[in-house]
Amino acid sequence: xxxxxxxxxxxxxxxxxxxxxxxxxxxxxxxxxxxxxxxxxxxxxxxxxxxxxxxxxxxxxxxxxxxxxxxxxxxxxxxxxxxxxxxxxxxxxxxxxxxxxxxxxxxxxxxxxxxxxxxxxxxxxxxxxxxxxxxxxxxxxxxxxxxxxxxxxxxxxxxxxxxxxxxxxxxxxxxxxxxxxxxxxxxxxxxxxxxxxxxxxxxxxxxxxxxxxxxxxxxxxxxxxxxxxxxxxxxxxxxxxxxxxxxxxxxxxxxxxxxxxxxxxxxxxxxxxxxxxxxxxxxxxxxxxxxxxxxxxxxxxxxxxxxxxxxxxxxxxxxxxxxxxxxxxxxxxxxxxxxxxxxxxxxxxxxxxxxxxxxxxxxxxxxxxxxxxxxxxxxxxxxxxxxxxxxxxxxxxxxxxxxxxxxxxxxxxxxxxxxxx
Numbered sequence: 001x002x003x004x005x006x007x008x009x010x011x012x013x014x015x016x017x018x019x020x021x022x023x024x025x026x027x028x029x030x031x032x033x034x035x036x037x038x039x040x041x042x043x044x045x046x047x048x049x050x051x052x053x054x055x056x057x058x059x060x061x062x063x064x065x066x067x068x069x070x071x072x073x074x075x076x077x078x079x080x081x082x083x084x085x086x087x088x089x090x091x092x093x094x095x096x097x098x099x100x101x102x103x104x105x106x107x108x109x110x111x112x113x114x115x116x117x118x119x120x121x122x123x124x125x126x127x128x129x130x131x132x133x134x135x136x137x138x139x140x141x142x143x144x145x146x147x148x149x150x151x152x153x154x155x156x157x158x159x160x161x162x163x164x165x166x167x168x169x170x171x172x173x174x175x176x177x178x179x180x181x182x183x184x185x186x187x188x189x190x191x192x193x194x195x196x197x198x199x200x201x202x203x204x205x206x207x208x209x210x211x212x213x214x215x216x217x218x219x220x221x222x223x224x225x226x227x228x229x230x231x232x233x234x235x236x237x238x239x240x241x242x243x244x245x246x247x248x249x250x251x252x253x254x255x256x257x258x259x260x261x262x263x264x265x266x267x268x269x270x271x272x273x274x275x276x277x278x279x280x281x282x283x284x285x286x287x288x289x290x291x292x293x294x295x296x297x298x299x300x301x302x303x304x305x306x307x308x309x310x311x312x313x314x315x316x317x318x319x320x321x322x323x324x325x326x327x328x329x330x331x332x333x334x335x336x337x338x339x340x341x342x343x344x345x346x347x348x349x350x351x352x353x354x355x356x357x358x359x360x361x362x363x364x365x366x367x368x369x370x371x372x373x374x375x376x377x378x379x380x381x382x383x384x385x386x387x388x389x390x391x392x393x394x395x396x397x398x399x400x401x402x403x404x405x406x407x408x409x410x411x412x413x414x415x416x417x418x419x420x421x
Contacts, residue, residue, distance in 0.1 A: 008037045009415060010130035010154075012120075012145045014137055016042040016062055017055045019294055023186075023210040023327055023399075024136050025054050030403040032059055036410075039128050041065060041120055043141060063124050065116045065144070069108070080118035083151060091118070094150045101143075105169055113140060117147030125152055132156070132181075132415045138164040142176050149179070157413070159184040160194060162345075163242075166320040170197055177203050182413055184406070186210050187324045187346030206409050211399035212327060216297070217304070217334035227308035230261035230288075231376050234307035234337070236300055236328045239270030242321045244313025244342060246279055250365035251311070251372060253283040260373065264289045265303055304335040309375055314344045315362035325350050330397050333357070333389035338382055340371045350397070354381075356389040 009031070017025060028038055038060040044067040066072030084091040098114045131154065135145035138160035149156040157180050165173070165185075177183055177194065178201040185191050191207040198205065233252070237243040245266075252264055266276075266289060280289050292299075304310075310332035316322045322345045329350060332339050341347055342362040351357035358371040375382050 006037045006129070007131040007415075008039050008129040009410075010039050010041060010125070010128065010133045011060075012041045012133060012135040012141045012148070013043065014141050015044045015046060016040055017046050019296070021136075022054065022297070025058065026213060026399055027210075027403065027406070028060060029054055029058050030399065031407070034403065034407055036407075037129070039063070039130055041124065043067065043116065043144065065119055069112050069115070076115040076119050079122040080115055083118050083122040086122075087151065090151050090153070094118075094147050097150060098147070101172060101175070104171055109140065110143070113143040114147050117144045117151055120144065120148050121151040125154075130154065134158065134415075137161055138173055138176060139168050142180075143172075146176055146179060155181045157182045157184065157415070159186070160190060161186055162190075162324045163321045165190060165193065166316075166322055173197060174199055174201075177201055177205070182206065182409065184208055184409065188349055189346035190324060208405050208409070209325070209397055209402055210327060211397040211402040212330045212334060212393070213400075214334055214394055214398045217301070217331045226379055227376055230263050232306055232308045233262055233264045233372070234267070234303055234310050234332075235265070235312060236267040236303075236310075236331075237312060237326070238268050239272040239276050240321075241272065241317035242314060242323055244315040244362060245272070245276050247313035247315070247342075247363055247365050247368060248311055249276070249279050249283055249285060251313070251368035252285055252288075254365060254369040255373060256285065256288065262288060265307070266291045267293070267295050267300060267303065269294045300331075301335075304332060304337055307332075307337045309372060310337045310339045311368070311372055312339070312341045313362065313368060314342045314347060316344060323347070329357075330393050334393045336386050336390055338375045338385050338389065340368060340375060342368075350392070351389075352392075355385065356392045357385060 031038055040060045040062040042062060042064050045064055066076055094114060098110050102110045133145050133149055133154050133156040135141040135158040138158055142158040145156045145158060160183060174197055177198045180203050183194060183203055183205045185194060185205065185207055186209055188207050191205055194205050235248055237245060239245065255262060280286060312326060314323045324346050329339055329341060339351060339357040341351055341357060341359060343359040344362050348359065351359055353359040358375055360367040360371050
């Protein structure tokens with residue numbers, strides 16, 4: 001395989017760009033600023049008609065893999081056939097792995113991932129200069145990356161996040177960990193889980209928080225430390241079960257029943273849109289709720305600047321899905337908006353109850369409502385929490401520092417190229 005003078009990091013993504021994955025685009029941009037050459041391979045085309053401004057500054061080339069099996073099947077078979085002829089031993093080994101994985105789950109996605117990997121290995125990688133493959137998300141992107149590694153001999157690694165960890169088949173995920181050069185994950189909660197799951201594998205598993213651009217989320221809120229009625233409450237979230245939006249809405253209903261004047265702004269969208277909108281109506285919250293759908297960063301920033309409180313009701317979904325540390329909590333805290341959230345998963349790694357926010361158990365609207373009212377009316381507590389929260393984010397979740405921790409892992413593992421100086 002040909003390589004360029006500067007080694008290239010090949011990054012396999014589920015989709016690019018994606019409005020909900022600013023942590024990935026920020027990572028790519030920061031890696032480029034530190035001298036990394038990155039080539040992106042996306043498993044599907046963008047599904048939103050807009051993107052965050054940071055995307056415009058990314059220089060990496062993007063190639064798109066065929067997204068489905070049926071229509072692009074001739075192209076997939078063409079490249080896989082030629083690869084099998086050129087490298088029969090490697091392709092035979094990849095087929096054995098695919099067969100073993102298919103027997104575990106009986107899902108056709110395994111076949112698609114093998115064919116996508118063959119397409120990637122034959123169509124894009126030979127002239128790319130890529131010397132290492134890295135996937136974001138431990139499910140399908142890492143499946144494609146693992147197969148591509150077997151087909152090319154390139155080492156691979158992956159970053160595991162949340163849904164990809166807790167909804168994956170444990171045996172499938174264990175195999176990916178064992179074959180990877182290293183694994184990165186974004187919370188200590190995840191790292192401990194993956195270490196247990198790996199069953200003693202020698203693969204290093206590193207915890208590196210995502211962080212945020214603390215320069216972007218640094219609005220001056222000194223003039224709005226003391227909220228006044230009607231209180232302005234904000235949630236930014238995808239409409240999915242793990243976000244616990246019904247708990248938030250039921251808590252707002254309790255405050256409304258107590259005649260607490262408030263307005264509620266809900267930013268986001270998702271598969272549970274109809275369910276959430278119907279619940280807003282059923283609870284009689286239509287007149288106090290504004291649903292704005294998915295919005296770009298500059299609009300979200302405007303609402304942080306106006307909000308008196310940020311609330312989220314995260315929980316473990318029935319399929320095991322759960323959040324890590326939602327970036328919206330970091331953003332709110334950095335903007336000086338106090339947060340009330342549930343003590344699920346890794347959230348307590350950021351929000352310390354009574355110090356940097358208020359934590360309540362998941363699925364308890366009454367406790368959530370009480371905590372919300374407390375942070376809206378207890379000015380001594382509110383001011384203390386707001387200051388400590390901003391300091392916590394600035395100290396431990398600045399992505400400009402965290403990217404250097406990531407680069408140090410890459411450097412240790414011999415991945416990519418870092419500019420001097």
